[in-house]
Amino acid sequence: MTNLNEAAQAMTALTKLPGLVLVTDHGIGDTAVATGCRGHSLPVVRLGVDLMTGPESIRYAVLAHELAHQELGHTTRVLSSILERASVAAFIMLACTQGAVWALDVYWWGSPARNMVMLLVLGVLWAATALTAKALDRRAEYEADRRGVELLNAAGFPGLDYMREMVADTSKDEAPGTRWVWILDAHPSSSRRLAAL
Incomplete structure (x- = not known):
């Protein structure tokens, strides 16, 4: 050959x-x-x-x-690309939702701590998903x-x-x-x- x-x-x-x-x-x-x-x-x-x-x-x-x-x-x-895109989209959507809830919470109820914890959890989940996608590629x-x-x-x-x-x-x-x-x-x-x- x-x-x-x-x-x-x-x-x-x-x-x-x-x-x-x-x-x-x-x-x-x-x-x-x-x-x-x-x-x-x-x-x-x-x-x-x-x-x-x-x-x-x-x-x-x-x-x-x-x-x-x-x-x-x-x-x-395919899988890692879907994971990356989905994780980013989900994080943005949930962060915006949580941001709105947090603003309402501060304005009306004055207790933003639980929403900050939720945002932190969402951030950790997003990072874990993105790192998993990279690991799949490797x-x-x-x-x-x-x-x-x-x-x-x-x-x-x-x-x-x-x-x-x-x-x-x-x-x-x-x-x-x-x-x-x-x-x-x-x-x-x-x-x-x-x-x-």
Whole structure:
């Protein structure tokens, strides 16, 4: 196998997916994304045009990783996205309601303490939901790395080597000094991903 389309066909055949649309996207640089496609049921993997000029091993590992997202049902991070949006919307709606009740309470009854506690509880619930969504995204990345290695191996490539090279390459995009905020990230750090491989 010497080209990306052949690699994509070989790895797609190893999944339960009906096929794959592989797109080179000029707008996403050296990143990639797995999405659905309106109008048909085939999954789509978009590879940034800058990936096409990099090492073949990284290109194949990125393809396997994104294909794994498709196969595992991670595309567009549906559950975590719903959790994040719902938590923000619910918090805003309930905070406004509680704010109105609090204002009435202060004006008429003079006892805002219970409403402040309710706002605090709502804030904690919102934060827990948002953190859960991020944790789901991180878990999906680990799962896609592992399944990507399996797909690469089954297609005749050195899967673990390719995936390690790809993950190590992502470390160049990580901002220095932000390791303590990993809990807020949708992607685990490259060092955590490498350790998990």
